[in-house]
Amino acid sequence: MAIIVNKEEKRRSIALSSRELLLEHGIKNITISRIAECAGVGKGTIYEYFTNKEDIVFEIISVFIAEHEKQLYTLIDSDISTKEKIKIFLSMIYIIPDSEKQLSIYREFLAISLTSNVEEMTTFSKECRLKLMTIIDRIMNDAIAKGEIKEEAKAMAEMLHTYTLGLVVDAKTHGLDPQVRIDEFVEAFYRLIQKKDTK
Amino acid sequence: MAIIVNKEEKRRSIALSSRELLLEHGIKNITISRIAECAGVGKGTIYEYFTNKEDIVFEIISVFIAEHEKQLYTLIDSDISTKEKIKIFLSMIYIIPDSEKQLSIYREFLAISLTSNVEEMTTFSKECRLKLMTIIDRIMNDAIAKGEIKEEAKAMAEMLHTYTLGLVVDAKTHGLDPQVRIDEFVEAFYRLIQKKDTK
DNA sequence: TTTAATTGACCGACGGTCAGTCATATAAAG
DNA sequence: CTTTATATGACTGACCGTCGGTCAATTAAA
Known part of the structure; x- marks a missing residue:
């Protein structure tokens, strides 16, 4: 009835797209908004795939x-x-x-x-x-x-x-x-x- | 002129008074306000003695x-x-x-x-x-x-x-x-x- | 009066939430 | 086969509460 995405795959893809960002600044200096932007998704979507x-x-x-x-x-x-x-x-x-x-x-x-x-x-x-x-x-x-x-x-x-x-x-x-x-x-x-x- | 406090001593005393708190909850789950309260000083005072x-x-x-x-x-x-x-x-x-x-x-x-x-x-x-x-x-x-x-x-x-x-x-x-x-x-x-x- | 010390109201940033929108798959109707 | 209704998961960003950190005002000793 609706689109079904491979959760595991997307989780990985979001994570990896923020890898460089993380390396550069460290977790404390990155914002979720920035990660979302970098992964090309909305902030709320991040929380569909990660608990924090x-x-x-x-x-x-x-x-x-x-x-x-x-x-x-x-x-x-x-x-x-x-x-x-x-x-x-x-x-x-x-x-x-x-x-x-x-x-x-x-x-x-x-x-x-x-x-x-x-x-x-x-x-x-x-x-x-x-x-x-x-x-x-x-x-x-x-x-x-x-x-x-x-x-x-x-x-x-x-x-x-x-x-x-x-x-x-x-x-x-x-x-x-x-x-x-x-x-x-x-x-x-x-x-x-x-x-x-x-x- | 005015009161001169032993900065080093007070720094230590504030730190030690928050020791138990820190053990209990970990740095991420403690707030500066809580530490200040626990040390019996105002929040601003904390920043007289610590950078963060x-x-x-x-x-x-x-x-x-x-x-x-x-x-x-x-x-x-x-x-x-x-x-x-x-x-x-x-x-x-x-x-x-x-x-x-x-x-x-x-x-x-x-x-x-x-x-x-x-x-x-x-x-x-x-x-x-x-x-x-x-x-x-x-x-x-x-x-x-x-x-x-x-x-x-x-x-x-x-x-x-x-x-x-x-x-x-x-x-x-x-x-x-x-x-x-x-x-x-x-x-x-x-x-x-x-x-x-x-x- | 001067100045060190203290303070808590205030600010801006950020993590996390949620009510609502969108896109698509399904299936019933024509 | 096409059209239309509907169901639902994916997605979103405005919003909220919290908290680290600042600073103008206050206190009190010299």
């Missing part, structure tokens, strides 16, 4: 995380060294194209999730965590199975994931390129966890 | 960080084992009294600093970082000098600090008690970095 302003960031970050996860999965299956895999796992966010922009969205998201108590937000964060943990766990377990690294390294997987979160926060103030830090860290770290069978 | 709402969180967190730093300094000089020192360095925020409240303020602060580009904020974050890095560096260097742990452990200091940041973010969603995680992590980690001179 933060929900828009939520949608954008979902796309980003999915992308990120996919890239990480191809990483595990490639046949580079374990050390290299760990390095890439940690620095993935910093080497993708447009990383500066992606990062700033990711920071907006972390800031929201740090202070929000909305159920959906927590659930989403838990899912992300689980996915990333699965990946790093696999990298470590594979290497242990192959006898490349020590058993204790298994207990380091969780730290590595937490470390990536810390890096995002820390890199914001600490001007230096995180890649250099990650590189130095992994070099020393890998020396600690690798088995010395050449001794 | 975030500046109030800034003041509260300053007190907290200073306290935190002091406690860590007494930690270094106490004569507990290195392993224990690392554990406490990582879990300090979770074992202090009222830790849940302090944490939630700290989260508000991180959220602000993640999205703010104000000069003062960055400077402050850098200072905090430097102080904490000094402490953990000292713990590691002392232990290396005493021959307790390997040379490579020096490169782990920065990671340990970054890990604490990550924990604050991660603990928000991940329900589990961070202390358990820290404990398990440090046990395994220390086994990796300690020198095996008993072999």
Whole structure:
């Protein structure tokens, strides 16, 4: 009887059209009117697809995380060294194209999730965590199975994931390129966890 | 001429009087009027002492960080084992009294600093970082000098600090008690970095 | 009288709502 | 097959309440 639009698709399209705007000014300095204007819809329409302003960031970050996860999965299956895999796992966010922009969205998201108590937000964060943990766990377990690294390294997987979160926060103030830090860290770290069978 | 108030002191007193309020509702859900009311001053007076709402969180967190730093300094000089020192360095925020409240303020602060580009904020974050890095560096260097742990452990200091940041973010969603995680992590980690001179 | 300090009425901006409009699909009538 | 009536989801922007921030007026100490 009436037009039926693909809600999910439109939601995504509105979110993505405001991406650049968000990057440029940060969520606090954007108005809903501006987003609506940018997406070519009325202000009220925004609320047909999003519950509030933060929900828009939520949608954008979902796309980003999915992308990120996919890239990480191809990483595990490639046949580079374990050390290299760990390095890439940690620095993935910093080497993708447009990383500066992606990062700033990711920071907006972390800031929201740090202070929000909305159920959906927590659930989403838990899912992300689980996915990333699965990946790093696999990298470590594979290497242990192959006898490349020590058993204790298994207990380091969780730290590595937490470390990536810390890096995002820390890199914001600490001007230096995180890649250099990650590189130095992994070099020393890998020396600690690798088995010395050449001794 | 007229009354001269100690600006610095009053600033602190206003900030601290709104602490409970902030913990309860989060910065986004507090109004300046409410803070003023709570501090027993007019709304306009708030702006004599703070540049904006975030500046109030800034003041509260300053007190907290200073306290935190002091406690860590007494930690270094106490004569507990290195392993224990690392554990406490990582879990300090979770074992202090009222830790849940302090944490939630700290989260508000991180959220602000993640999205703010104000000069003062960055400077402050850098200072905090430097102080904490000094402490953990000292713990590691002392232990290396005493021959307790390997040379490579020096490169782990920065990671340990970054890990604490990550924990604050991660603990928000991940329900589990961070202390358990820290404990398990440090046990395994220390086994990796300690020198095996008993072999 | 001067001046630091304080105040709350006031302002403008913004997030979010809702009563009403529009466009199209369906189907009954001719 | 065409026309017309009607139902409904999509869409809109004027409007409302709230709140951060300002400033002219007031107070009171020196």
